[in-house]
Amino acid sequence: MPRPFHVQLVTPQGVRYDNDAVYLRLPAEDGYFGIMADHAPLIAALVPGQVSLHRPGAPRPDLYASSGGVVEVTENQTVVLADTLETPEEIDEQRAREAAERARDRLQARTLPEFDESRALGALQRALVRLQVAGKRAAGGGL
Template sequence: MAELHVQIVTPAGIVYDHRASMVIVKAIDGQLGIMPEHTPIIVPLTINGVRIKRVTNDAEDLIAVNGGIMEVRNNVCSIIADSAERSRDIDVERAFAAKHRAEESLRKAEAVHNNKQQKRAEISLRKAINRISVSKHNRS
């Protein structure tokens, strides 16, 4: 049976490196399911969880990825992101604190009509919500 080698890399190093039967990502144009023998592809990713169905124990891993690029070629799925965290590694309290800070920043930016600050706060809020959502996968 064919399988994918999945690797998620950030500037801090390798976050994930395993064999998989399927990878599900959210690209800018929508959700993609990648299986072995997939046609070569390079796509930009959004802030979202990456679902990986492992070959070895039929488990599913979820990784919080804050954007990036995915390349699939020759049964290798490489994701390069600014930041990524496995569900088991997410500090939920810190994620909720980041969410509250982003919400406050967003309110302030909207009050003074500062579009640049508003965009930054919206991105920070999406990242915090993504981390919180992915962390729930580890606790169920």
């Protein structure tokens, strides 16, 4: 069994997790990456995506929808500072579907003078991540 290391998941609303993990999977600009005990020191930006936290002895990982943030890895200590972290149970799927639809509508109406493509793409990406993580609730877990 992999050795545990300490993980803190923190949002502006407070600490979401402060305990040991054996594996942490995070979304970055170039794709997902994993952290285990004795990982090299690291500071990295996080993009919207699914966070998977594998607790020692747990049958499946804890999943979170993240809207981005930053991670710092030091000696067997990992701190994730995220804008938001939502569990599948916390996600309102209908609201996420509506947000995705609004973002798609904005992307199709590019001619409006106030159109901001990066903002619309970010909103769509966040909504799709929330729907992906919420879908894991019914499926019983994920990565």
